[in-house]
Amino acid sequence: MLLSVGTANAAGPTTNTNVPPPDESTGGTDGKGGLSASVSHIRIKYVSGGDGGGKRGNVATLDPNWKPPACWYEPEFTPAQLKTFVDTDGGGDVGIHESWWGKELWTDHYKDGKPADNFDLSSPTNSSAAGYENYNLGKNGYFWRGVAPDVGDPDSWDCGRIMFWVDAGQTPNDPNMPTPKTLAEYAYDKIKVPETEVELRPAAKSTVNLPTWVWLDKGTFQEVKVRAALPNTGLWAETTAKPVALHLDPGTTDATTYPASGDCTINGDGSIGTPYEASRASDPPPCGITYLRATDGTPYQLRASVTWEITWQGSDGTGGDLPNGTLETTQDIDVQEIQSVNR
Missing domain, CATH: 2.60.40 (Immunoglobulin-like)
Incomplete structure (x- = not known):
């Protein structure tokens, strides 16, 4: 059975009910075999002060108007990794609020060059993403995808693009590309x-x-x-x-x-x-x-x-x-x- 969530019509952050729960994903990044938009590859390491004894807890910000970033984009697959994912799985979050279930949805866009809709709410109709030929095999770079620690945060809809290509050594030309400050603010929430x-x-x-x-x-x-x-x-x-x-x-x-x-x-x-x-x-x-x-x-x-x-x-x-x-x-x-x- 094929199920494309959110590709036909865009619903607002408070009205969309088609986002599957995290435990329904079936890919390879959430620790349960699922491609999940709530899972980041950012690595946290204590440089100092993390080896003391006793109980520890997260700091709470004293600024009620501040919060860590709601979403950003990060590398997910090389061309070969994406091909393997599609051939062996083919289910999960292709965007933060858009999931594709079934191999054909992935091969249509990433192998056969067919365009697909983003779920970005940037206009009355979603923007269109051009397709790819044969997963971009032979090219050097990564397919990037949106990440949102809390997919229920209304601001996470700012990162509505489905997984897209970026050449090696480059970062996306997008307002929500990751920066060192993005990582610093992400770490704030983890320290x-x-x-x-x-x-x-x-x-x-x-x-x-x-x-x-x-x-x-x-x-x-x-x-x-x-x-x-x-x-x-x-x-x-x-x-x-x-x-x-x-x-x-x-x-x-x-x-x-x-x-x-x-x-x-x-x-x-x-x-x-x-x-x-x-x-x-x-x-x-x-x-x-x-x-x-x-x-x-x-x-x-x-x-x-x-x-x-x-x-x-x-x-x-x-x-x-x-x-x-x-x-x-x-x-x-x-x-x-x-x-x-x-x-």
Whole structure:
């Protein structure tokens, strides 16, 4: 049975219901034998900061208007690889919102030179893509296809071309061609940093009106650098996350934070705050909390979040800043009230 999804009429991002679920693909790139538009060949490698112990998590951007790229194009097949794919499979995503099921659909366009529709919504009717002769065997280059980490993102419809040819050493003449910044932003969404479990003194229980000191040793939080590379293009980018501040939320309004903003800056040696000393137990700490009311059996939820400054450098000499990110960790805090008797 032959099924061409989306080639006859274009539907809008919110009305199209013909996109098959990922587990229906039957090609060779999604780990299940399917050619899937949600699977990228970008390779992520930790250059530094990725080998520390403890739990880790993805940073959340502090800029509500920023998000990683919704779609781009990348190399998928050489001519010989495409021929093998069609001969042995012939099913999967030929575009982000267009799937071809059955060998004939692929041979018509990539072997027999017949034109086919893109699914790009660029006009009332889809644009047409010229066909290829015999999979371009004998030519040096790659067939490129659209990739969208989230095919449900309306912006993923910006990459509506079906798989197309690009000569070796070149990149597509398309607004959604990949760039080092594309890779840097993709890496932002993949980078993992240590969770923020801070050191507290007193450790067992805090006491009403007695400062609780908070700090992080300099070895706990170090910058994390990841490299994202797109094979067969020479494109790469390194994205670096550097800790710059710790924010404390005591979990109750009956508390005083130090500093008053709750923002503890990074010291010159990479540490945060100052380790507790018994001789200074009653002093206001550089970074800490004084609880003004005891818990009643239900601990306060101390939320500690580290702000990470994100920068990047690319293979073409470009680079710059990306929005700061944060990762928050919650800790239980019991607060006791010391009773005194006057005689």
